[in-house]
Amino acid sequence: MEMSLKSFWHKTCINGNMAKMKSFGLYVILTLALATTSGCFWVAVGGAGAAGYAVAKDERSAGTVARDAGITASVKTRFVADEKIKAFDINVDTYDGIVTLNGHVETRALEQRAIKIASGVERVKSVESKLQILDE
Secondary structure, three states: OOOOHHHHHHHHHHOOOOOHHHHHHHHHHHHHHHHHHOHHHHHHHHHHHHHHHHHHHOOOOHHHHHHHHHHHHHHHHHHHHOOOOOHHHEEEEEEOOEEEEEEEEOOHHHHHHHHHHHHOOOOOOEEEEEEEEOOO
16 A cells, blocks of 8 residues: 655654654655755765865965965955945956956046955055956
């Protein structure tokens, strides 16, 4: 006789006919089954693998990578706080203390403002602008 999932769930979990551990095991199996059939699970696993690969291939020390990440975060934070810079239009990359700005700004004056802001962050050695100027 076939049993529906609802009646199985009721019989095993609500009536307590199955040991708690078996119920927990079923819950784990169902959760994993749902997670692994979801596209998001594989994207997360793939993203983590790609990040690990990138870190393994990076020639910088872990300390330098951390410092560069801190510089990038500081520059982006200052861009967000600035009333004239559109922070989401500028990508910030840092490698060995050298900041590279990619993206676009409206004017040459805004490009210079972005360079000045980035240059003002502690431990920045230099700033390279690859920003496109939209009004030119």
